[in-house]
Amino acid sequence: MSTTNHPTHTATAAAAAPGTRSTAISATGLRKSYGDKVVLDGIDLRIPEGTIFALLGPNGAGKTTTVEILSTLITADGGEARIAGHDVKSDAGSVRTLIGVTGQFAAVDGLLTAEENLLLMADLYHLSRSEGRRRTAELLERFDLTEAARKNVATFSGGMRRKLDLAMTLVGRPRIIFLDEPTTGLDPRSRRDMWELIRDLVTEQGVTIFLTTQYLEEADHLADRIAVLDHGKLVAEGTAEELKRLIPGGHVRVRFADETHLATAAAVFGIATRDDEALALQIPSDGSVTNLRAILDALDGTGVQAESLTVHTPDLDDVFLTLTGRQNAPTVPAPSTATTTQKESTR
Structure with missing residues (x-):
């Protein structure tokens, strides 16, 4: 769930007109340092609405810092970032009405029930009592938490807590959601349940997802485009198949x-x-x-x-290890035509 200092689980934004796909998230020359340590060294991003974008990178590469800047939690030292056309620094209030943020660890109140957690978020968004209850019931059903609705969250499994955390992010119907390593610590079945929920948000509601993860299978399964971040720089970007073709051994x-x-x-x-x-x-x-x-x-x-x-073909593990193991990695050129390949297909 989002941080508690201000509600980044947010209100509804109007979707783009049918047939168009505008830019949901953009960044140009984004930079951030802490003392002598350069965390982001001039990264550029352009993410169309209604897509899933995955940012990969080793620990300390700058993934969480990127999310924090784009979600207005911290300010960049240089460059520009926009969310649906709104500058994250000069128009942070408008940005917060468009986004939701789910952090690395489930930020739910273990002393409350699942229902009470969701109703609390509804109150923070100033929903009426009837609308808050309706939205809570809807989300409990969607995330298969209805039977556990009145149980204390402290008794929940890790997978249930993460589902509730994502449900709380959706109370305000955000159009853009930042998921910072959302399946960390989950067992394989719970992780796949989360994948299904995330993909449904895009296919059924047109939500844009900005995902950071260290699970390469997760990025391969979910993302429309993937970028690899290393030492504060984007060393490669493209579809999963484009990235795989960068690596010899196919x-x-x-x-x-x-x-x-x-x-x-x-x-x-x-x-x-x-x-x-x-x-x-x-x-x-x-x-x-x-x-x-x-x-x-x-x-x-x-x-x-x-x-x-x-x-x-090489898998994303090969891509990740190769690209983050050297300083001068290639970037993926924009393809003129789409080419579909399979990791393993038999004729």
Whole structure:
């Protein structure tokens, strides 16, 4: 949930007109230092409304600082940031009416029931008694907390507390939500439940999500675009598939029925690694449709029939470890056309 010094779980903002997708969050040259320590070193962001954006980075990379600046909790030392067109510094009041913030740890009152926590948030937003109760009942049902509504939150599991925390963020119907490592400490099932709730906010209500996480599977599963932050700089940004193609090691593995077919194909692909025991070739590939088509065309030209073909691409773990392990990492160029690849698909 948001901090308690002011309500960043916020009021409703008008959605953009149908058919348009304006910028929900933008930043240019954002900088922040604490003494001699540079936390953010001139980052640029542009996040369209109705999308999920994930910010990855090791501990101390500046993820939480970015969220704190964009949500008006702290001010930047330089640069500019806007939320739905409102400057976060000069128009912080307007920004707070548009956003909700869920921090790394569930900020719920364990001495109150789930229902009482939600009603408290409704009071902070000056909802009428009837509207507050209606909104509370609606959120309890949506987050599958109705049966536990009148139980003290201190008795809740970690997953239930995180669900309640997110529900409290939604009391004021925010259009932009900052989720700072929202599934930290949750078991795999609870984490996937949270993923479903987060995705539904976007697909059903058009909410924009700014997500920070250290769970790479989480970013891969949820995010429309991902940025990697390291030592205060954005070292890469793109879709999950674009980021994966930055890292060497992708290949296509083709298996054949016998040694004759294997040998014929190996003569065509001179750079392929041959596995005689498995009757397979491992052919370097970037995983793109164009590259895969070229491989298939080459095989068709030999008249060799492949038994199976599997595409392997690096995963986000590989991306994360590679990009945050060096200073001069590449950035992803804006693609001229969308290319869809699969981490592992079999023909």
